[in-house]
Structure formats: structure tokens, C-alpha cells
Amino acid sequence: MIRTRTWIVIIAALAVAAAGAILLIRFFGAPGTTAEIVKGGEVLYTIDLDKVTTEYEIEIGDEDGDRNTVTVRPGMICVSSADCPDKICVNTGWASKNHPYPIICMPHELIIRIVGAEGEADAEAG
Amino acid sequence: MKKNLSLLFAAAFVFLSLSACGAPREYASDFFAMDTYMSSKTYGTDASGAVKEEAERLESLFSVTDENSEIGVLNVKGSVKASTETVELIEKALEISEKTDGALDITVYPAVKAWGFTTGDYAVPSPERIEELRALTDYEKVDIDGDTVSVPEGFMIDLGAVAKGYLGDRVRVILKDSGITSAIADLGGNIVTVGDKPDGSPWRVAIRDPNGDGSVGVIEVTDKCVVTSGGYERYFTDENGVKRWHIIDPATAQPADGGLLSATVIGEGCVLCDGLSTAIFVMGAEKAKALWQSEGGFEMILVTKAGEVLVTDGIKDSFFLDGGSGYELKVIG
Numbered sequence: 261m262i263r264t265r266t267w268i269v270i271i272a273a274l275a276v277a278a279a280g281a282i283l284l285i286r287f288f289g290a291p292g293t294t295a296e297i298v299k300g301g302e303v304l305y306t307i308d309l310d311k312v313t314t315e316y317e318i319e320i321g322d323e324d325g326d327r328n329t330v331t332v333r334p335g336m337i338c339v340s341s342a343d344c345p346d347k348i349c350v351n352t353g354w355a356s357k358n359h360p361y362p363i364i365c366m367p368h369e370l371i372i373r374i375v376g377a378e379g380e381a382d383a384e385a386g
Numbered sequence: 387m388k389k390n391l392s393l394l395f396a397a398a399f400v401f402l403s404l405s406a407c408g409a410p411r412e413y414a415s416d417f418f419a420m421d422t423y424m425s426s427k428t429y430g431t432d433a434s435g436a437v438k439e440e441a442e443r444l445e446s447l448f449s450v451t452d453e454n455s456e457i458g459v460l461n462v463k464g465s466v467k468a469s470t471e472t473v474e475l476i477e478k479a480l481e482i483s484e485k486t487d488g489a490l491d492i493t494v495y496p497a498v499k500a501w502g503f504t505t506g507d508y509a510v511p512s513p514e515r516i517e518e519l520r521a522l523t524d525y526e527k528v529d530i531d532g533d534t535v536s537v538p539e540g541f542m543i544d545l546g547a548v549a550k551g552y553l554g555d556r557v558r559v560i561l562k563d564s565g566i567t568s569a570i571a572d573l574g575g576n577i578v579t580v581g582d583k584p585d586g587s588p589w590r591v592a593i594r595d596p597n598g599d600g601s602v603g604v605i606e607v608t609d610k611c612v613v614t615s616g617g618y619e620r621y622f623t624d625e626n627g628v629k630r631w632h633i634i635d636p637a638t639a640q641p642a643d644g645g646l647l648s649a650t651v652i653g654e655g656c657v658l659c660d661g662l663s664t665a666i667f668v669m670g671a672e673k674a675k676a677l678w679q680s681e682g683g684f685e686m687i688l689v690t691k692a693g694e695v696l697v698t699d700g701i702k703d704s705f706f707l708d709g710g711s712g713y714e715l716k717v718i719g
Contacts, residue, residue, distance in 0.1 A: 383589075
């Protein structure tokens, strides 16, 4: 009898703890703003932008000699220079938690996309 | 022991029900097609394969850079026996040209090419060349005879200003036919929505700030297309420091200068929104207002060089200006 009661307490406690944990994650523990740098369909870098403390650059090159320089700052990311013909990736500017829309370099098949950020909108026209 | 098991099941049930929450499953995908980046999110049913296939199918008909597409053949030979869809889209584009007094012109391609916007080899054409290019631009010279489309020598057609719109209309039909009641797709910057969000609230579409990294505001829409044309991404700076963007005014064969930094058109038909956004960017706010008043059937958000955001009366309650953007909001009545 005592054993059964112990089990009830343990299971009830586990259920409450599990439910509590899920609720906490759902409402308070929103995942950080993460940037994924994708080239040719492959994720090359995954960067938690919330954990970035100092600015740094990443050179993205390939065997064709294509080059994009990505600049990462606390909470934000952009393509700062590129040798593509149209420079649309550079002109797109920064992506961040509040502006979580993808940066695209079509000629180099490069995508920088933000995951885990709820922006002010579902998409951006442009 | 039985009691223990049932308690265990109860705990498992609480755990699972909390994590599922009853929302329809989201299916997201992204891909490159029609020389641009596209992404879609559908709810309840996965239709990403169908969206991509349709984009690739239309690209094989409309692509201006593919010599084997119907448009490619037309531009090389001056004439093509085209599919019903290509003829239909050319006719729709010509209708928009007429409505906008030629501000949209699918024959402006030789000028777009001469300015280098197709290759990235940017150059300001000489005044003589500009005159030649003007003579090679006239939508009224496109001839449609049954399924045969022809243009005069030296003329070229580019459906770039309406092709993504056509895809948008097709995508909405395909998604709705699959029973999807909630979806959003970004087709190279053209935003296409089906129904509302899964939670029943309208879709929120940000309008890019042409002067900065943020947005000028957000428009809430249900079952609509939102298309923006602007000069802020595809441009070059000439030797005098002047920004020259890719939207060419068919009347001058030079980058459009209608006083706008961007023009967004919102409506049911994506071809109309797509074509009109280009035309309105070219014609400027005054003519756009007159067009909106006389034609109707669409709403617009115009960002002017003077720092104003002009929105038409029909969306004044569903557009929310970003307070920090520094723009002045004005309603067009």
C-alpha cells in the first residue's frame, strides 16, 4: 500500500514537472535567433546570433571562385561584400530577430535565413 | 500494478497533449526557380512539391534567358507558336499596358539589356543608343494571331514583370484544389496568401523600407497577393554618383523616375498586382491615384522620395506604419 502511494506521488510529480517544463519552454524559453548560411542546398554554418558578442566575418567561397563575405554582429547578419554581378545580396542589408527575412545571392546559390525568430510579420514583400 | 500503469498513461497523456496543442502541422519548403528564391508554408497538407513543379513548368514557358522557352524562341526568331497560357499571359500584360498608358511594357527588354541589368555589366547607353532603344519599345507592335505571337525585328518580349504573378495565381489554385485553406508563399518577393493564418488571424506582410534595413510597416491581408516594385535592391551607381535602378520607363528607355522609392499593390489577382506594381513605380503617385480611382480592384502602398507613405483608403485600417521608420503616413481617398 505504501509502495503504491509512493508511486502515485512520484508519477504525479513527474507529470507536473514535465508539464511545467513544457509550459516554461513554450512561453519563456523561446529559442535564440539563429542564422543558417546555406549554399547549394547545404547548411554550412548555424549561428546563434544572440550569443555573438563581437563582430566577425566569414568568407564563403567555392571551387568556381565565387565569393561572399558575411558579417556577423550581435543579433544581426549581412552579406557585406560579394563578387556576384548584381550585388543584390549586399543591397539587401541586415537580417535580424526583428527583420528575419532571408538574404539571397541567386548567382552563388547562397541563402542566409533566420530561424527561431518571430518577426513583426509572416513575410516581407519586395 | 494496474493502477500504476494507468497513472503512467495519464502522465504520458498530459505530456503529449501539451506538446501537440491541436495546431495543424506546418509544411515549409524553399527552392530556387524563375531566377529567384521562393519559399512556401502550407498548413495541414504538404504541397511544396507541387509549388516547385509549377514554378519550373512556367519557367520553361516564360524564361527570357532560356533560348528554348517560348519567349526565348520568340526573341530569337521574331515569332513563335505559343501555348494557350503564354498567349493568355501576354494578352493580360497588354491589357495592363493599355490601362496604364504604356507604363508597363513587355517590350522594354532591349533597353533593360542595354543598361546591363540582365548580366550585371552595367553601362549608361549613349543618347543615340537611347533613341534606338525607345524605337524598339512599343507594346502595341506585339501581334497575336491565334496561337502565333510575333514582334517586329529587333523587338524582344520579357514577361518578368508578370510571370511571378502568373505563378502566384496558379499556386493559389493548386493549393486550394488540394484542400489547403491556410498558406503563404514568397515567390521571389511576391507574397501570395491563401485564407488566413491557422489561428484565424490575417497574414501580416511587412513592406520593406527602401531607405533602410527595417520595414515601413505591415499590411494585414486575407487571401490576397502583395507585390512590391522598387529600385532599392537591383541597381548600380553611375559615374556621376546617380543610382540607376532596373525598372526602366518604357517612354524614356531610362531608369524610371516617377518620384517613388517603392510601389506595393495588394489585390486578388497576382498578375494584375505584379504588372501594376511595376507600372505604378514608373508612373508615380499622381497618375497611380487616378488609376486607382478610375479602375479600382486593387489597393496600394507608395513610398515616396519625399519621405511619405501613401496608402489607399481601402487598406487604411489594415496597414500599420512602423513608428520608428520616420515616414509620414497619408491616406489617398
